Each structure stands twice: as structure tokens, then as C-alpha cells.
Amino acid sequence: MSETNTVNHPKVALVTGANKGIGYEIAAGLGALGWSVGIGARNEERREAAVDKLRAAGADAFGVPLDVTDDASVTAAARLIEERAGRLDALVNNAGITGGGPQEPTTVDVNRVRAAVETNVIGVIRVTNALLPLLRRSPAPRIVNVSSSVGSLTRQSTPGAETGPIAVAYAPSKTFLNAVTVQYARELADTNILINAVCPGYTATDLNGFRGVRTPRQGAAIAIRLATVSADGPTGRFFDDEGEVPW
Numbered sequence: 001m002s003e004t005n006t007v008n009h010p011k012v013a014l015v016t017g018a019n020k021g022i023g024y025e026i027a028a029g030l031g032a033l034g035w036s037v038g039i040g041a042r043n044e045e046r047r048e049a050a051v052d053k054l055r056a057a058g059a060d061a062f063g064v065p066l067d068v069t070d071d072a073s074v075t076a077a078a079r080l081i082e083e084r085a086g087r088l089d090a091l092v093n094n095a096g097i098t099g100g101g102p103q104e105p106t107t108v109d110v111n112r113v114r115a116a117v118e119t120n121v122i123g124v125i126r127v128t129n130a131l132l133p134l135l136r137r138s139p140a141p142r143i144v145n146v147s148s149s150v151g152s153l154t155r156q157s158t159p160g161a162e163t164g165p166i167a168v169a170y171a172p173s174k175t176f177l178n179a180v181t182v183q184y185a186r187e188l189a190d191t192n193i194l195i196n197a198v199c200p201g202y203t204a205t206d207l208n209g210f211r212g213v214r215t216p217r218q219g220a221a222i223a224i225r226l227a228t229v230s231a232d233g234p235t236g237r238f239f240d241d242e243g244e245v246p247w
Helices: 021-032 044-056 071-085 110-135 170-187 216-227
Strands: 012-016 036-041 060-065 090-093 142-146 194-198 238-240
Touching: 012 021, 012 071, 012 110, 021 036, 021 044, 021 060, 021 090, 021 216, 036 044, 036 071, 044 060, 060 071, 071 110, 090 110, 090 216, 110 142, 110 170, 142 170, 142 216, 170 194, 194 216, 216 238
Parallel strands: 012 036, 012 090, 036 060, 090 142, 142 194, 194 238
Antiparallel strands: none
């Protein structure tokens, strides 16, 4: 069961990497539920185009200039949301990169690994910590980390399991993100903040050259579900559309 909004007090969300793909559809889905949604993105033109498109569809969307790898940018984003809304009800850490290829571990350029971890892990920590004071002001705060099933060590170590190509930057960065999610859940266990990781599935986005078999809207569904989960919902877990994913 999901938490609902009232007309007079719309819930407020920030979605990182929301100018396109899965992030845009997460923002669109929350907007359709009556949320006020911050569109976090680095590229000004694409960010504002996304905001305009969402507003045209009836959503209460606003742009949030945001580079998750930059301390000053993240601090400014937190200040913008505080000035606009005074609180944050859901943070969806969607921004991510593959790190580029090739990624065979014996020959990889270590800078690819460093870049993937900087965005996919450290960026999530940086944004989450900057927004936590605003999340604590919400009566039902939620954090959703967009991960991937390729980060599941159980699946990666299961003979015959389909886990995609060898990728020593991208896949381990999502394993790291999953582990970070668990540590946040442990620290926040005595609060009302619920934090979970989600896998959108093999979704057609520019990260995979649009080879995915799922639409961005399909990929967004699980993040929307966990961003709106009720107070008795899970925390410190990993989900896709079919249920819980093994770590």
C-alpha cells in the first residue's frame, strides 16, 4: 500500500538524472500521483525541456541543477529545495553511468572504475547526506537507490545465470551501492526513513545503446513503488518488479 497526497500538501521528491530515460519516467510517475518533483540534471537545456514537458502533462515539476560528483552543486541543490519546499519526502538516486568500455578486469583502464564509483556510489552518498536534513522534516521520508541486478553477487556467482557482459567498473559499482544501501538502513533503523535499492530491469536507455527490452516507463515502476511505500514497508532491501533480489 502506498502513501497518498492531499491536494493542499503535495509531497516533494527529487529525482537525480531525471531529464531522460528511467529518471524522467520516475519523475513523470510521481508527478501523475500529485507530487511536486525536482528534476535533477546537469545539462540545463535537457533539464528545462523535461520540466516543460512534465508541466505540459499537468505535473508540478521544477528544475534542479545538479551534478552528483560536485560538492558545491549538491549543496546548492539542497538549498534550492529547502527554499522552495522546506522539506523532501522522497529522494530517488537515479543518476548513473556505465564507466564506458571495455571493462575486462585484467585490461581495464582503472579510470573507468574510478568514474563509475564516483558517480554511482560516492555521488549517491554525497546527495543523500546533503538532503537528509530535509528528509528528516518529512512525516514519511523515502530513499530509493536505482541499482541493477548485475550488482547481485549471488547472481554473478551462480553458474549459468544471465548477468550481462563482464564489467569490472559498472557491475561492482552497483554491488557497492547495494552495500551502501544496507549500511544506511542499519544506521537509520530507528527512524521513519525507509531506504531500498531497486533494479529497473534491462531497459532501453542510452546507457546500453537502447538495446534493452523494457521501456523506461516499465523500468521506472519499481522505483515509484518504493518511493511511495507505506510506513510498514521494507527497508534495507533490494527489489525488482518480480520481488526481492538476492544480494
